Amino acid sequence: GESVGLHLPTLSVQEGDNSIINCAYSNSASDYFIWYKQESGKGPQFIIDIRSNMDKRQGQRVTVLLNKTVKHLSLQIAATQPGDSAVYFCAENTGGFKTIFGAGTRLFVKA
Amino acid sequence: DTGVSQNPRHKITKRGQNVTFRCDPISEHNRLYWYRQTLGQGPEFLTYFQNEAQLEKSRLLSDRFSAERPKGSFSTLEIQRTEQGDSAMYLCASSLQSRGSGANYGYTFGSGTRLTVV
Numbered sequence: 001g002e003s004v005g006l007h008l009p010t011l012s013v014q015e016g017d018n019s020i021i022n023c024a025y026s027n028s029a030s031d032y033f034i035w036y037k038q039e040s041g042k043g044p045q046f047i048i049d050i051r052s053n054m055d056k057r058q059g060q061r062v063t064v065l066l067n068k069t070v071k072h073l074s075l076q077i078a079a080t081q082p083g084d085s086a087v088y089f090c091a092e093n094t095g096g097f098k099t100i101f102g103a104g105t106r107l108f109v110k111a
Numbered sequence: 112d113t114g115v116s117q118n119p120r121h122k123i124t125k126r127g128q129n130v131t132f133r134c135d136p137i138s139e140h141n142r143l144y145w146y147r148q149t150l151g152q153g154p155e156f157l158t159y160f161q162n163e164a165q166l167e168k169s170r171l172l173s174d175r176f177s178a179e180r181p182k183g184s185f186s187t188l189e190i191q192r193t194e195q196g197d198s199a200m201y202l203c204a205s206s207l208q209s210r211g212s213g214a215n216y217g218y219t220f221g222s223g224t225r226l227t228v229v
Contacts, residue, residue, distance in 0.1 A: 034217055036220075041222070042222050042223075043115075043202050043204070043220030043221050043222050043223050044154065044202075044218075044220050045220070046217040046218065046219070049217055089153050089154075091153075097159075097166075097167065098144070098156045098159055098167060099144075099156070099218065100156065101146075101153035101154045101155070102153050103151070103152055103153050104151075104152070104153050
C-alpha cells in the first residue's frame with residue numbers, strides 16, 4: 001500500500017547550521033509532494049511543495065529536492081534558527097486527491 | 112478570514128458518550144478534509160468533501176464516525192459511543208481545488224480538537 005516514511009525520527013542541529021531532513025516514499029504514482037511544519041499544539045503548516053516534473057524548488061531559506069529514481073525527498077533549511085524547532089512531515093498527493101503524511105522528524109535547534 | 116477554525120480545542124468525554132466537533136474552513140476553499148493524529152505520528156486521512164459532497168472515506172472511519180458538510184461551508188465530525196482508542200487530535204484542513212499544471216494541493220490546517228476518552 002501507500003507509505004511515506006522518514007529516515008530519522010529526530011535531528012539536532014546547531015543554530016546557524018543548515019538542516020537536511022530526508023523522506024522516502026513508495027507510491028511511484030504520486031505527482032505532488034509537500035513539506036509541513038508542526039509546532040506543539042498547532043496544526044501542520046505548509047512550508048513548500050514540489051511537483052513530480054521538477055527535481056528542485058527553492059523558497060525562503062528552504063529548498064526541497066526530489067529524486068524520483070530512488071523515491072527520495074529532502075528538505076533543506078538554511079541557517080537554522082530556534083524558531084525552526086518543530087516536527088517536519090513530508091506528504092505525498094496523487095492526482096489532487098487526499099494527501100498521505102509520513103510519521104515526521106523532530107528538529108531540535110541548539111543555541 | 113482568520114484561517115481554519117476548529118471547536119472545541121479540547122474535549123474530555125466518558126467512554127460510550129457521543130461527541131461532535133466543528134470545523135469552519137477558509138471561506139473560499141471548496142475542499143475540506145478531516146485527519147486524525149495520535150502522539151508521535153503523522154496525520155491520518157479520515158475523509159474529505161468537495162463542496163457538500165463527501166468524496167472519500169478512509170477505512171479508519173468506522174460506522175461510529177460520521178461527517179457532514181451540509182451547505183458546503185462548515186463541517187461537523189461526530190463520534191458515537193466513544194472508545195478509549197478514539198483519543199487523538201482531530202485535525203481539519205481546507206484547500207482551494209484548482210486544475211492544471213500549476214494547481215497547488217497544499218492544505219491550510221486548523222489547530223485541531225484534542226479528544227480524550229476516559
